[in-house]
């Protein structure tokens with residue numbers, strides 16, 4: 001059963017809701033992300049620059065998040081594409097007459113699953129609940145989710161396979177897939193990012 005309240009989603013034993021202070025022991029294995037969640041996210045919220053949500057087990061330990069995610073507003077804009085064909089491909093997902101040059105989106109600015117819960121579908125639940133959060137009780141139109149994912153196999157395959165995200169740009173996808181096929185490519189640790197997107201209309205409720 002899906003239960004949704006404004007800014008809170010309950011689904012399959014988890015709650016996603018705005019978080020307060022994050023315990024100093026939160027550790028997703030990436031120090032820059034840990035630092036943001038533990039030290040900076042409340043200031044970003046105060047400045048209206050990002051809002052962080054915690055994924056908690058329903059009825060369990062309310063203090064300790066299994067995963068954290070921060071959002072900010074975004075748009076997929078024609079002018080940010082080097083190859084305009086890539087934008088045209090995304091725009092064609094919209095009906096005729098609504099194919100604007102700026103498409104409303106929400107960006108996953110930061111996402112981390114606590115180390116103890118990784119590889120147990122927690123991140124997948126988080127993406128599913130994120131989709132529900134932006135498909136229900138909206139205050140504004142929001143058609144896409146965007147993310148600049150670390151160019152690691154772990155992050156990119158997580159968004160593609162578990163979230164149904166696609167590469168914004170064909171050339172970046174081709175380059176990533178070529179590198180992935182090369183056994184010498186360092187795929188597990190990179191601070192470089194690749195832009196991915198998800199069309200919320202792909203969601204089956």
Ligand SMILES: CC(C)(COP(=O)(O)OP(=O)(O)OC[C@H]1O[C@@H](n2cnc3c(N)ncnc32)[C@H](O)[C@@H]1OP(=O)(O)O)[C@@H](O)C(=O)NCCC(=O)NCCS
Pocket residue numbers: 028029030033110111112113114117118119120121122123124125148149150153154155157158161162
């Ligand atoms: C990437 C991350 C969010 C995945 O969360 P998770 O809860 O472990 O992921 P799930 O269990 O829901 O999904 C597992 C899928 O993610 C990918 N994945 C996750 N960890 C992986 C790893 N160590 N190696 C390769 N693929 C991995 C795979 O596609 C995997 O599917 P598979 O098991 O069928 O191959 C988590 O590992 C994390 O927080 N990492 C550190 C921070 C980070 O990289 N955040 C992404 C910001 S761009």
